Amino acid sequence: MTQGKAEYVKGTLDLLILKIVALGPNHGYAIAQRLQQISKDFFQIHQGSLYPALHRLEDRGWLEAEWKDTETGRDAKFYTLTRKGRKHLEAELVNWERLTEAVALVLRTAE
């Protein structure tokens, strides 16, 4: 991830991960891939940020982890959103919308 983008991501990485996991249980690699795809390559999450974040979210009880077989038959750690995580995500989404709206408003009005 490049320097400039890192600034945006700092507080929002947790939110993005939760949102991706909310689409369905997934392992770390797939989460990073999905994030990159959906954001059209804007977010390229480094492992050094991704895995600490995943473990932190698991620690807080927002994600649950389970070892399962992938399609290729290999064992991988799959993350699922917990009920607590879903609640948190919803709250965060509302916050995020408010924030972006407010920022947009300021930017537009101040022109």
Add this chain to the structure above:
Amino acid sequence: MHWVRRLFQKSRTEKHLDEELRFHLEQQIADYVAAGLRVDEARRRAQLEFGGLERVKEEVRDARWETHLDNLLRDFRYAFRSLRRDHSFSLTAIFALALGVGSCTIVFSVVYSALFDALPYKHFGRSVVVKMHNLANGGDLKDRKYFSPEEVRAFREQNHVFEDIIVYHGFRPSYDNGHFIHNFSFGMLVTTNTFDYLGVPPLLGRTISQEDGSPNAPPVFVMNYRLWQREFAGDPKTLNTTFILNGKPTTLVGIMPLQFNAFGTNFWEPFSPDQISGSLMGRLRPGVSVQTAAADLDAIAHRMHKANPGGIFAEDKFAIVPETLLDSLIGDFKKTLYALLGAVLLLLLIACSNVANLFLARATARQREIAMRATLGATHGRLIRQLLVESSVLASTASVAGWVLAYFGLKVVVALIPAGTLPEETVIRMHMPVLFLSLGLTILTTIFCGLAPALHVLRGELQPRLAGSGKASGGALGHGKLRAVLVVGEVALSLVLLTGAGLLMRSFFVLTRVDLGFDPKNVVYFQLNLSPSYFFKWGDTASIKNSLEKKNALTRQLLARMQALPGVTSVSELNNPPPLTSETSDTIIPGKPHAERWETTIDECSEGYFRTLGLPLLRGRLLSVDDASSARHVAVVNETFARKYFANEDALGHKVKFGNLDLPFVETPHDIYFEIVGIVRDFKTRDYVNPSWQTVPQAFMPYSVAGYSWRSFMARSAVDPKLLLKNFGQELRDLDPSVEIAESGTLESSLHKFYRGPQFELVTIASFAGIGLALVLIGIFSVMAYTVALRTHEIGVRVALGAQQTNILRLVLLNGFRLVAIGVLIGLLASYELTRFLASQISGVSATDPLTFAAVVTVIVLVALAACLLPARRAAAVDPLVALRYE
């Protein structure tokens, strides 16, 4: 619970993390291969992107809480190891802290128990007792606490400051147990709201209720635990039995728990509703100050006085002075507590400087270790956490040691507190808030002392410290200065403490070694407990006269029988055994007007008084047997009386009147002028409040003029006087079996009682000063030893260049003494300012007594010398060859 599992299956967690990250890597490689890269190229690129596997793992671990716990445990292990390795440091620091914290815990416990948890009563902090203070120059009593029914009613109805008011009045009824009638204890008449006001439930039965106060209610009373145990062996069947009190059948309806001891009496009876008079206690509304209450009550009292002049204070010159209940109970002990608090805080400061000093020395020695760890990648946060853990391990150990010390120390202190200084309800023990306070204090101290030097090291450049030899490097210089400041501070603080202790000691010697002017050896005294047959009816002149004659007859007969016993040298009747003065009276001498109040301590006694005490006659004559038997209006006065009131005249032959005898409620003939017939030498007296000895105007009249029920006797003997008490008791029983001996003792033992208050303060403060001195000794020693160790190289060079052992000795000693001298100077200035606060508690010696100051300086200098000597000798013994090779 998967987090518990994770904690205990660390290897599994690690394995899973490894697998998870490897899976990621392999997926990436597979994707690159699928995109058309060669396998080795794909692996290279994926690995490059991934960065170090270990680094990612480390970052993941940091995100998980069990790692922090793990690190913390590791920090604890490391802290224990390093404290054990440096055990002389650890033990000294723990010792100093434990002494400081232990002493603080003791004093805090006493202060907390005596000021904040003293009484078991509801909101006792807002309870005030009301006193009327006489502002007139002449006239009657100085204070009065008794309020008439009209005054009580006015205060109850018109005040704006109290939530609730209770009234109580002491009485001593006779008790007819079917065999004989006697006074079994002191009781109180109380208003019916009293028990509700105090808010303590009864142990058995019930308390006095509203209905008990109604005019036709059957008489009831409530008993305290002590009397119940003493007289009735704690038998629950005593409850609801009927006692004949003052000839009136009264039912015991309740027994109060041991802690309940309101007004220091043994039982409580309700007032009859139309006779509520006595002492007043009120609970202030929340937020109302004692001053506001004083103004409100004062206005009521003055309004009453204007509407209806007269009463005890004839003039309109009086003030209502409320005092908090606690103040009225512990009074001057509060000052002692504040002095102790001051002393113990000084001690804590000394202990802190000591610990700070030790930590500084240690930090300097550890510079290299810290610099090394920082260079190897330990973050500042990590290092600080490590040091914090170390500090808190030390603090906790010291706290526990301090508590153990305080637990035993508190027992000693409680045993030392003189009986009667604290209310009987007060139990001194360690309270949780106090323990937490002391723990907090210790942790704060250690963290402050431990972390500050470490931060100092971290802030600076690491490189030179790493390169330097760690001990002799330049960084030590800054610390050296700080250490010197700490030593100076310690010496100064300790000097203040020692001066306080020294002044108390001097004052104590003055107090106990003073020439009292009378000879207390071999004198016993006892007080009579007269039975109701000696009492009189209020307002019945015949009954009063009869009572007076009966009392005087008993006194005369008892004196004669006592005198006849073998071994008895002389006997006397009196009001109060010296040196205590209790009855102070306004003094009126015809033809001698005076602006200020003239006060004389009066005593009604028999002719043997002067001989029994060994008071020499200076002029005129003493009281004679005839004076006593025919109640002549004559008086013997002391030197001070004659000098103060008759300056250049001869006092003999003049007449004098004492205001107390004219008081309306005293069983005395009024308006008597006594002729002064003799002058005796002064002796020293004191009262309950003021600890110092005083010489006051005194006058002695024949006991037979007044009909007091308060009768005391004393006797001087050639043998051990205590043996005589039994014989006196026998003689008394022969005369009248209904009269008993109440209190008794020797004059010497009652003198010792006065010394116990000052003794308590002296012993505690002197102990703290001693501990402080020991800490200073350790402090100076450790700093000097450290400085010598630092300068071994330099000393080696000096010796190699030809310095003599004596030169080296002088060098080190001078170095130490410079610090001590500055400390002594600062300490002297501080003492000069601070001992003023002790002035009210010392007597016979000035608060800036030069002798005490000189002695204290000598002690400090000697201790400092001892502390410097060992390191100095070690320095002088430095072998230059070893010293130079040392680097």
